[in-house]
Amino acid sequence: MTNGIHTAFFPGRTDLAPVLMLHGTGGDESDLLPIATFLFPEHPKLGIRGRINEHGSNRYFIRHEDGTFDLDNLNQETDWLLNAIEQETARYQLDANRLIVLGFSNGANIAAYAWLNKPTPFKIAVLLHPMMITPPHQIVNLTGYRTFATYGDVDPIVSEDNFDQLIQQLTDAHVTVEAFKNHQSHHLTQTELMAAQAWIKKL
Numbered sequence: 001m002t003n004g005i006h007t008a009f010f011p012g013r014t015d016l017a018p019v020l021m022l023h024g025t026g027g028d029e030s031d032l033l034p035i036a037t038f039l040f041p042e043h044p045k046l047g048i049r050g051r052i053n054e055h056g057s058n059r060y061f062i063r064h065e066d067g068t069f070d071l072d073n074l075n076q077e078t079d080w081l082l083n084a085i086e087q088e089t090a091r092y093q094l095d096a097n098r099l100i101v102l103g104f105s106n107g108a109n110i111a112a113y114a115w116l117n118k119p120t121p122f123k124i125a126v127l128l129h130p131m132m133i134t135p136p137h138q139i140v141n142l143t144g145y146r147t148f149a150t151y152g153d154v155d156p157i158v159s160e161d162n163f164d165q166l167i168q169q170l171t172d173a174h175v176t177v178e179a180f181k182n183h184q185s186h187h188l189t190q191t192e193l194m195a196a197q198a199w200i201k202k203l
Contacts, residue, residue: 048085
């Protein structure tokens with residue numbers, strides 16, 4: 001932990017793109033390691049923990065009791081995360097511009113929000129069960145950015161309409177998107193991970 005940033009680093013082949021792991025609600029910096037190891041076996045992996053605590057659960061930004069999001073906090077915490085990425089990639093001598101994001105749920109949400117609202121170093125992301133938090137302030141041009149995004153049709157948290165809106169926003173921003181919809185809830189399945197693996201092999 002440095003400067004209040006909780007990170008976990010797992011070395012890998014230095015010629016391969018580093019993977020940034022962004023956990024779901026209640027996870028931590030090493031939570032996605034089994035998934036990252038399955039998808040990117042030999043890549044270096046860096047996890048950064050969200051610094052918001054919701055009833056003992058780690059998150060990347062504040063969610064109100066009624067389920068709505070604190071957009072000012074989201075904006076602030078996205079800046080904090082991007083700064084943390086800059087610091088930690090420098091510390092472990094990783095090329096931030098080659099980063100591949102692996103985000104689940106809350107971690108996928110902040111990654112997608114960052115793309116649509118901030119300059120980001122990462123241009124490739126595997127977004128597992130993301131949702132649209134808020135429409136972007138302006139259309140951005142993310143030509144050359146690529147994402148694989150997953151949705152479960154019995155997800156109690158993310159509606160299909162919400163997921164489709166996020167995909168539309170990313171597409172409007174010229175991100176190359178592959179959306180994967182499956183019969184599942186808000187959790188990870190072998191089926192979606194196999195599909196993600198197939199997508200990664202084509203990169």
